[in-house]
Amino acid sequence: MDHITTHYLDGRFVESHGRRPMPIVSPVTGEPLGDGLLADLTDARAAVRAARAALPAWSATTVATRQRYLRQLADAVSRHRDELASTMSTEYGAIAAFSGFVVDAARDWYLQAAQLLDDFPFAERVNNAVVRRVPVGVAALITPWNGSAWFMAMKSAAALAAGCTVVMKPSENSILQSQAFARVVHDAGLPPGVVNILYGLGDDVGTSLATDPDVDKISFTGSTAVGKIIARNAAGTMKRVTLELGGKAPIVVLDDADLPRAVEFGLRVWLYNSGQACTSGTRLLVPAHRLAEVKELILAKIGAFKVGLPHDPSSRVGPMVTRAHYERVQAYIQRGLDEGATLLVGGQGKVPGLASGNYARPTVFVDVKPDMTIAQEEIFGPVLAVIPYAGDAEAVDIANGTDYGLVAYVAGPPSHASVVASQIRAGRVVINEPVSDQDAPFGGFKQSGIGREFGRFGIEEYLEYSAVFSA
Numbered sequence: 001m002d003h004i005t006t007h008y009l010d011g012r013f014v015e016s017h018g019r020r021p022m023p024i025v026s027p028v029t030g031e032p033l034g035d036g037l038l039a040d041l042t043d044a045r046a047a048v049r050a051a052r053a054a055l056p057a058w059s060a061t062t063v064a065t066r067q068r069y070l071r072q073l074a075d076a077v078s079r080h081r082d083e084l085a086s087t088m089s090t091e092y093g094a095i096a097a098f099s100g101f102v103v104d105a106a107r108d109w110y111l112q113a114a115q116l117l118d119d120f121p122f123a124e125r126v127n128n129a130v131v132r133r134v135p136v137g138v139a140a141l142i143t144p145w146n147g148s149a150w151f152m153a154m155k156s157a158a159a160l161a162a163g164c165t166v167v168m169k170p171s172e173n174s175i176l177q178s179q180a181f182a183r184v185v186h187d188a189g190l191p192p193g194v195v196n197i198l199y200g201l202g203d204d205v206g207t208s209l210a211t212d213p214d215v216d217k218i219s220f221t222g223s224t225a226v227g228k229i230i231a232r233n234a235a236g237t238m239k240r241v242t243l244e245l246g247g248k249a250p251i252v253v254l255d256d257a258d259l260p261r262a263v264e265f266g267l268r269v270w271l272y273n274s275g276q277a278c279t280s281g282t283r284l285l286v287p288a289h290r291l292a293e294v295k296e297l298i299l300a301k302i303g304a305f306k307v308g309l310p311h312d313p314s315s316r317v318g319p320m321v322t323r324a325h326y327e328r329v330q331a332y333i334q335r336g337l338d339e340g341a342t343l344l345v346g347g348q349g350k351v352p353g354l355a356s357g358n359y360a361r362p363t364v365f366v367d368v369k370p371d372m373t374i375a376q377e378e379i380f381g382p383v384l385a386v387i388p389y390a391g392d393a394e395a396v397d398i399a400n401g402t403d404y405g406l407v408a409y410v411a412g413p414p415s416h417a418s419v420v421a422s423q424i425r426a427g428r429v430v431i432n433e434p435v436s437d438q439d440a441p442f443g444g445f446k447q448s449g450i451g452r453e454f455g456r457f458g459i460e461e462y463l464e465y466s467a468v469f470s471a
Contacts, residue, residue, distance in 0.1 A: 002034030004175055007043055007199065008182035010050035011192030017042040018200065022172050027093040027319040028309060028357045036175035039200035044167075044208040047196040051138045051165040052214045054193030059135045059163040063122075066161060067114040069190055073160075074110035076188040077103065077153065083180050084149050089310035091176040092145055093318035093358070096311055098273055105438075106153035112438055113157035116456055120161075128470060133463040135163035136240050137216030140209040142202075142230070143170045144222050145321055146276045148177035149184075154453065155219050156195060162462035164217065168197045169206060171222075173321055175199045202226060210234045217462060220244070221278075223378070224403070224447045231450070242451035242461050244278070244443055246378040247406035250399035251281040252420060254392070254412030259290065261432075262411035263297040266384075269409055269434050271305050271362060274318045275382035278448075279407045279428075283375055285395050288388035291366070295344060295386070298364055307351045307359055319358040320381060326358035329381035333363055336374040341365040341385070370398045378404070396423045405445030409434075427452070 002024065006013040018040030024033040039047075077084070084106070085099035094102070123132045139159045143151035148170050159166050170178035182197045198205065206226075209215055210233035217240045220230050224245040234241050251266040253259070269281035286294045308315030320326040333348050346363030360381050368375050368385040375385045389395040399408055400423075408426040410417040421429040427444045430436075441457035443449050451461050 001032065002036075002176060004034070004036035004179050004199075007039055007047070008185065008195075008197040009043070009047050010196065011186075011190070013182070013186070014046075017046075022175060022199070024091065024175060025322070026090070026357075027321055030323070030356050030358075033090065033176070036179070036199055038172060039198040039205050041204060041208050043198050044200065044205045045212070047167045047198050048138060048209070048212050048214050050193035050196050051167050054191060055135075055138060055165045058165050058191065058194050061163065063117045063120070066163065067117050069188065070110045070114040070157060070160060073153075073157075073185070073188040073190075074107045074114070076184045077107040077110065077149070079187065080180065080184045084177070084184070087176050087180045088147065088149070091174065092321040093310045094147065094273065095315045095318045096313050098147075099310075102147045102150040106149040108438065109153040109157040112455065113161040113459065116459060117161055120456065120459065126467070129467040130470075132466045132468065133460070134466050136462050136464050137164060138214060139164045139166045139217040139219060139462060140215045141166055141168045142206055142209070142218065142220040142222065143168065143174075145171040145174035145177070146273060148174040149181050151221055152178070152181050154458070158453065158458035159219070159462045160194070162459050164462045165194050166196065167209060167215070168195065169200055169209060170197070172199060172201055206230070207233055210239070211236060213237050215239060218242070219453075219461070227449065240461070242453065243449040244453060245406070245447060245449040246404055247278040247280070247444065247448055248283060248376065248378055248402045248404040249279060249281045249407045249409060249426070250283045250285050250424070251409040251411065252395050252399055252424075253284065253286045253294070254410065254416055254420065255287045255290070256416060257412040259293055260297055263294060264301060265409070265411050265432060265434070267298070267301055267305060269430070270384050271317055271382055272434070274320070276321065276380055278378070281409050282379065282384060283398075284384055284386045285389050285398055286386060288390050291386070291388050295366060298386075299345060302345055302362060302364070305362060307354065307362065317362060317382060319354075320360055321358070323358055325381070326360055329360045329379060329383065332374055332377070332379045332381070332383055336365050336368075336372065336383070336385075339372045339374070340367070341372060341374060342367040344386070346382075370401055376402055392420055396420060399424050403447040406448035
């Protein structure tokens with residue numbers, strides 16, 4: 001059993017001033033794994049003070065110095081790879097293949113940031129002015145539980161590359177993952193105070209960071225509801241804010257798509273990270289006259305997505321992170337039934353043979369209307385709504401018909417798919433294969449967020465413009 005009593009502040013593991021324990025429970029067995037002491041306002045203030053004290057020296061470092069430290073962080077991630085991946089699978093049930101991917105991507109965020117600094121334009125001449133890009137200051141990075149190392153590395157790599165110091169507040173549901181990541185940061189040997197990590201609740205520590213006048217920037221990944229609270233709190237001191245929020249991604253299967261390939265694509269992007277991802281495709285839009293074929297293909301293919309133990313290499317779907325989240329998913333399934341959707345596969349209840357864990361059955365509804373709750377709200381679990389449409393125009397209307405606009409998927413011949421993709425209001429539209437690119441911007445339209453992350457776009461979010469004029 002793990003008993004975590006420290007936060008990582010000012011280059012040291014410091015005993016928590018806050019004394020409230022947060023139980024850590026296995027999502028696989030329901031058994032306790034340990035607990036961690038949550039930070040309080042005193043801890044939060046200490047973290048901000050450390051970051052503020054370290055800012056003048058860090059923001060004045062040369063590009064070469066920041067590159068060296070970023071590469072040291074990448075090397076430290078590599079040294080701790082097995083621990084980071086195993087902790088993900090243990091704490092929130094990430095399947096083995098996903099855990100390994102997350103840790104390797106965490107390493108790559110630091111390497112990419114170091115490389116981008118080779119020719120990053122921190123200063124440029126505009127007529128009779130020199131326009132300088134300067135660090136915004138102390139950045140508070142609030143990250144979710146569904147792959148802590150990925151989010152903590154992605155955000156901190158951009159902030160550090162820009163010359164900011166950081167305070168990271170991971171989710172209280174990722175204490176084991178985040179403590180392992182703190183060991184990575186310590187092993188990398190950064191100057192004290194440049195990176196600080198504390199575990200706390202959003203209501204007190206998150207609010208403290210969002211309102212502290214010594215914090216200049218907030219970057220948050222999480223739900224739209226919490227993002228709105230952070231934005232309101234940050235407005236009091238006019239903090240710069242980046243919000244990567246919820247999604248309700250459509251998967252538009254075009255009339256001329258290769259249907260078996262399209263359904264396979266849809267299932268893959270739906271069950272990515274067991275459906276616990278803001279990028280999960282959760283609305284499968286299909287031509288009405290091909291609905292029967294789609295249903296047959298789903299039933300034929302879904303068995304390949306094995307629900308199982310996280311450390312089993314053959315598992316494709318793991319448990320929900322907590323019992324409360326499992327119950328939330330169950331409530332959405334009941335809501336779908338209550339509103340008249342038809343269950344094709346799955347449904348309420350535990351997965352046979354895995355009753356002790358938080359395993360939700362992958363559930364597909366058909367006869368779904370676009371305005372049903374399961375077609376509008378982010379469930380964050382393995383629930384798919386199949387929605388028929390008549391013609392591309394209606395498909396686009398349905399795809400755009402939610403409050404979200406983070407990611408969308410289109411399946412069909414590339415030329416046709418590109419035309420439809422150009423009409424979908426989403427920060428990213430993916431055609432035919434679940435590909436990504438760490439250099440392309442990531443972020444959402446509408447209530448899926450504000451600002452962009454990844455690559456040079458992410459670094460720019462941590463910079464301010466200062467124009468210096470001379471005659």
